Amino acid sequence: MMSPDVPHRRVYYLVFVTLLLLTLVTVELAFFDLGLLNVYVALAIAAGKASLVVLFFMHARYRGGLTWAVLGAAGVWLAILLLLTLSDFVTRDWLAPAAPAGLEDTP
C-alpha cells in the first residue's frame, strides 16, 4: 500500500468553497423547471459533492489500492441494490397482458 500522503491545507479550503458553491447551484437550479432532468441534475451535483468529500477530505486520493477496492465494492453493491430494485418496479406494468373482453375492470 502506498504510504499515506496528505493534501495541503489549501486543497481543503478549495474543496470547501467548491462544496458551498455547488450547494448554492443545486438550490437555485431546483427552481428552474427542467422536467425530469431536475432529479438527475440534483443527483449529479450531489454525486460530485460526495466525490470531492471522499477524494480530499477522506484522503482517498492519497491512499492505495485497497481503499479503492473498498470504494469500488461499495459502488458495485449499491448499484446492484438500486438498479435491480428499480428495474423491477419501473418495468412492472410494461408487459401487463391485455385484459380479455368484458373483464377490463377486474383487478
Add this chain to the structure above:
Amino acid sequence: MAEPGPALAGQFEDLEQQQDASWLGMWVFLLTEVMFFGGMFAGYAVYRAAYPAAFGDASRHLDLPLGAINTAVLICSSLTMALAVHHAQRGARRHLTAFLVLTLLLGVTFLGIKAVEYTHKFEQHLVPGRSFLYEEGTARHAELFFVFYFAMTGMHGLHMVIGVGLLAVLAVRAWRGRLAPPRVAPVELSGLYWHFVDIVWIFLFPLLYLISRT
C-alpha cells in the same frame, strides 16, 4: 484515564501497516453503512416513483431555507474536521483541540436546527401517526413521504449524535495530550466517519427538499 499502551500493537510490523489496517477497517465499516442507508434510499425511490404527485406535494412542506443552512453547516463541519486531522498528524495539540470543539459545535448546531424543523412538523401535524392531518386528498401517500423523511433524517441524526459524542471524547483526550503522533488513529477514523455522515446528508438534502420544487 489509564496510561496509553505502546503505540505499535504486537500484531503489526510497523506503524504504517497498523495505520493502513485501521483505515481499511474503517472503510469497510463505512461500506456497510452505505448499504444500510442505501436500503432506505431504494425504498424512497420506489415509493417516490409510485406516487410522484403526492410525494412532490408533501416535500414542498419541508423548510428549504433551514435544510440549505444545515447543508452549509455540515460542509463547514467537514472542513473543520479535515483541519483537525491535519493538526493531529502534526502534533499541534491546541489547534487539534480547537478544531475538534469547533466541529462538535457545528454538529450541535445542525442537530439544533433539525430539532426546530421537527418541532414545526409536530405543530403542523405532519408527523405520521394518529394526529397526522393533511388536506390535499392524498393524505395516505403524503404520510408515507413523512415516514421516509423521519426515518432517513432520524437515522442520519442518530449518526450525528454518535459523532458528536465521539468528538466530545476526542476533544478531552486531545486536550490532555493523549492524541499526539503516532496515536492519531482515533482522530483520523472519527474524521472518516464524520465525512461519511456529511455525504449521507449531501444526498438526503436534494432528494427530500429540492426535487419537485418547480
